[in-house]
Amino acid sequence: MILKITLIGLIVGVIGTGLGGILAVLFNEKASKYMSFFMGLSGGIMLSLVMFDLIEEAIEGIGIVYAVILIFLGALATKILKEKVKINGENASGYLMLTSIIMHNLPEGLAIGTTFLAEPKRGIAMAAAIGMHNLPEGLALALGFICNKASGKRAVIMSMIAGLPIAIGCFIGSSFGEIFSAIIGVLLSIAAGMMMYVVMDEMIPESKSIYTIIGVMLGIVIVKSIA
Known part of the structure; x- marks a missing residue:
């Protein structure tokens, strides 16, 4: 089971970010025209999953008070880590984004592992x-x-590297969850806080257009339809 979950994390992480990197290489600046919609769509989906799934599961496991506290601590930890990251030199913006994505892909993998x-x-x-x-x-x-x-080539490789922490998070989440199943709610709460911060601070605010709003709304509808 652990190997299966880790493999899912590897596929989701590396292929997901890798395909995005390939699209950037193929379409270059043209691809950026669709960023607002896709960022809004993914932000809406992730926010809905956090609100309707992760948090609900966490509250069932540890209660609303502890869940709220840990969600806040997860978001605060992500904010502090982000502020501590300082990268200079050539391609600084690219490496800063790489660090940011790696930083929140780990708890996303953790969320997959514990939720699975x-x-x-x-x-x-x-x-x-x-x-x-x-x-x-x-x-x-x-x-x-x-x-x-x-x-x-370098851009695609960096994109794929950014997805690797999801597999690591899946392995840690699935291993830790099986041994200490009683604290799955704790892990879910922390992961929910981290993911919520990333969505609200990075994904949605960075894409300011009507297409972002459409994407967010469509993402919420998709999640509610599946649920």
Whole structure:
């Protein structure tokens, strides 16, 4: 089971961001025209999954008070880590985005692993949603490198590297969850806080257009329809 979940994380992470990187290389600046919609769509999907699935499962496991506290701590930890990241030199913007994506892909993998243990169908839905939002992440990351005159090969490789922490998170989440099943709610709460911060601080605010709003609304509808 652990190997299966880890493999799912590897596929979701590397292929998701890798495809985004390939799109950036193929379409270059043209691909950026669709960023607002896809970022909004993925943001809406992720926000809905956090609100309607992760948090609900966490509250069932540890109660609303502890869940709220840990969600806040997860978001705060992500904010502090993000502020501590300082990268300089050539392709600084690309590496900064790479660090940011790696930083939140780990808890996303953790979310897949712990959610998969609690309810496999929900875990698969979570993996699919994360895979979908990894595509615009990989696209944005690769464009950051390409705009700084990095090679297409380098941009794609960096995009794929950004997805690896999802597999690591899946392994840790599934292993830790099986041994200490009583604290799955704790892990889900922390992951929910981290993911919520990323969506609200990075994904939706960075894409300011009507297409972002349409994407967010469509993402929410998709999740509610599946649920």
